Amino acid sequence: MQLYKSQKLKVYNSLSGKKEILEPITEGAIGMYVCGPTVYSNVHLGNCRTFMSFDMIFRYLKHLGYKIRYVRNITDAGHLENDADEGEDKIAKKARLERIEPMEVVQRYTVDFHNILQKFNFLPPSIEPTATGHIIEQIEIIKDIIEKGYAYEINGSVYFNVPKFNETHEYGKLSGRKLEDMIANTRELTAQNEKQSPQDFALWKKAEPQHIMRWPSPWGDGFPGWHLECTAMSTKYLGESFDIHGGGMDLKFPHHECEIAQAEATNGVSPVKYWLHANMLTMNGKKMAKSTGNNILPDEIFSGDNTILSKAFSPAVVRFFMMQAHYTSILDLSNDALLASEKGYLKLMEAMNGIEGLSTSSSSDFDVSTWQQKCYDAMNDDFNTPTLIAHLFEAVKHINALKEGKETITESDKQLLKSTLNAFIFDVLGIENKNESSSGTDKLADLVSLLIQLRKDARDNKDFATSDKIRDQLAALGIQLKDGKDGTTFSVN
RNA sequence: GGCAUUGUGGCCGAGUGGCUAGGCAGAGCUCUGCAAAAGCUUGUACAGCGGUUCGAAUCCGCUCGAUGCCUCCA
Known part of the structure; x- marks a missing residue:
């Protein structure tokens, strides 16, 4: 092409x-x-x-x-x-x-x-x-x-x-x-x-x-x-x-x-x-320099082994963070900024994971091809990745509305939406979806599905003590349950 | 000191003469057994002071601050 x-x-x-x-x-x-x-x-x-x-x-x-x-x-x-x-x-x-x-x-x-x-x-x-x-x-x-x-x-x-x-x-x-x-x-x-x-x-x-x-x-x-x-x-x-x-x-x-x-x-x-x-990357508003200690190595971010950040951040999150700024602007790295990017990244990935399951209809409330061109326009304007990402979040809104049945989409629009998001997020921005396709994920999904079913049984019996225990213990393991209209889904943090 | 870039709401960060950036955080509501998630609603921001203009955060001038380069540095 x-x-x-x-x-x-x-x-x-x-x-x-x-x-x-x-x-x-x-x-x-x-x-x-x-x-x-x-x-x-x-x-x-x-x-x-x-x-x-x-x-x-x-x-x-x-x-x-x-x-x-x-x-x-x-x-x-x-x-x-x-x-x-x-x-x-x-x-x-x-x-x-x-x-x-x-x-x-x-x-x-x-x-x-x-x-x-x-x-x-x-x-x-x-x-x-x-x-x-x-x-x-x-x-x-x-x-x-x-x-x-x-x-x-x-x-x-x-x-x-x-x-x-x-x-x-x-x-x-x-x-x-x-x-x-x-x-x-x-x-x-x-x-x-x-x-x-x-x-x-x-x-x-x-x-x-x-x-x-x-x-x-x-x-x-x-x-x-x-x-x-x-x-x-x-x-x-x-x-x-x-x-x-x-x-x-x-x-x-x-x-x-x-x-x-x-x-x-x-x-x-x-x-x-x-x-x-x-342009340059600063940290907490100051230039990064080994001599002043205002410096951090990539591996120290990934491992969390540093005194500057409150937790570890994955390479994908750091990449997403950097892509949220224009490449010709000075970008400032801070704990708050990374935390915000991590939330945004997870929201985006959550929407990506949900596209396949969207049901389709005979008409679309979302003009996908116009939106697609807006994404290209952003990139064509000197690789404006922050504006591109703003458009991606517009798509996230629509995906979430579709999940809730508040909007409709045709099969061809759905495929276009999916391929466009894939192209921009994975191919162009190079952001990986870490929740996807790692070995063991399928088994994990089956296992969590089992627990979701057990929790549902408990809830149907009004045994909320048991249902909450399942939910809370999974949350403690970093697996979050989300009750929606069509049942419960989960995400791994 | 010189050259260059830059100063946007609580935080990060686009935009650029008149029309919603976006994300995160906060507040209210919907949903829910309770939560979470999601959705909806909500913020009159553009360093300061002047000027140009019908209209400027956006153009011009000055002031202040930040960053880069001027010696190796992405």
Whole structure:
């Protein structure tokens, strides 16, 4: 199904500062690159939000029928602690501190990253390349940039010449900065710097003898600069010009700015048509930072093993919570907010579980196809998941009214309602229904049905002591009985 | 200090020149043996101060606050 032909999708392009209709370079196909994690410690929750936003975007583009290649890299080298000459590679530093091989650090935290993403029900990207797997490509690009006069070698390191580039190109166009202002506001660097200009950035860093991560190059042993890997990998897998580049807001400058500079210096063309930036996650109104303790790991939320939240929350609930905010807005995580999302999530899932059992009629009180288009309109407006979710709750109201027999629906509308909800909740938002299809659920259902029957017998005999005991003890186990017009149902919390 | 984003009812969070966001919490009602669940009803929110306009939460200016970047950071 090529839904994209009938659904006009608009995206907010950070480069233009406007919402633009998404028109892929090649019709029906999209190339998307997202800056992945530096695997030097456990992936943190804010990181997850960014990747989740792009997972949702990936899912929606797929849903619209685009043929999409989604590349999300793993940074396993080149990410420096700081920009001074003695700046140390993050991976190498961690390896040194823990006295293990750099690749052990990479392996450990790559596994952690994948593990967490899987819990959050992420779709794997089409390609997940690593920086260390593309050293040759990076060296080739550096050679090319030097040849074109936009980089210089000094003491075995190579730097990008920003002022030179700025003479013929516009450095800072993505982040709204001007080179002159940046020069005027440059802080004093403490160490002597071999860079010609403070704005210049490293393409290749010389490895001192004690450095453990090193590769041979025309400039001697060293390692690549961080900004370069994304240019190398995006160019290799998506071409010199591709459709969407995503990442966190904080990467806009300097990382993405440098990517543009590198690509334009080599290829002469702007590498990306649409720049998409996901906003930050705060906790209790403050930025999440390990240094202040205002930080929580995904697994600590899932297990409840933390001092910040009153209970454990499932990955599905956290995902639902994040989807209730627009990806370009700052989102604040708090105990109250998660509790509210959990209730909303359960309400939504309860409605989903009830659709199949709805009886149908010859007419519908609910205009399902109009509602369906409203859902698409929300998503087409720069992936407005909060508005989409508001529409989903509108459907929940109708489902509940249908359950009570207060409204009617035709069989075809019911099927449309069901398929649309399935598509948006499970396929697009990627929210899992944890009450469904886990092994043992059927037996549990049979068992609870038995207890419901016993309770009904007791109630019919006005033996309320027994009936209440069954109900209350089940409630204590997290199984809630719900008396409706057509008998009793239950839900598991 | 500079650049950028942002400030919505008790909480979270959409929207954007006139028309109900939504979820959670609260109150009342219906249903019920009692509950729960569900349904219905209910909130005159848009940081402050000015300005533009027939009309602004929505546009403009200023003030105050928050967040991000400016050094690695999703």
